[in-house]
Amino acid sequence: MPGALEETSxxxxxxxNHRRYQERLGSLTPTGVYFGRAESILGQRKEIKAKTIGTRRLLHGQTAA
Incomplete structure (x- = not known):
């Protein structure tokens, strides 16, 4: 298997580069940072987090009442 090393590498x-989030890059992938998508990705995450927190508060309010 002469091409096994190249394939694995x-x-x-x-x-x-494309899937592993890097803590030193603000939990982004190197590709995301390289292509200037950091602000967009972080903005999307912020929106998702806000929606999730809102949903959790709503559900918590319903079960606590």
Missing amino acids: AAFVGHY
Whole structure:
């Protein structure tokens, strides 16, 4: 299997750059930062978090009442 190392290395690099969030990059992928999508991604996360908190508060209010 002469191409096994190259195949495994390519899979690792792809995962590392496109899927693995980096704490030092603000929990973003290197690709997201490189292509200037950091603000957009963080904005989307903020919206999702706000909606989730709102839903949890609503559900908590219904079960507490």
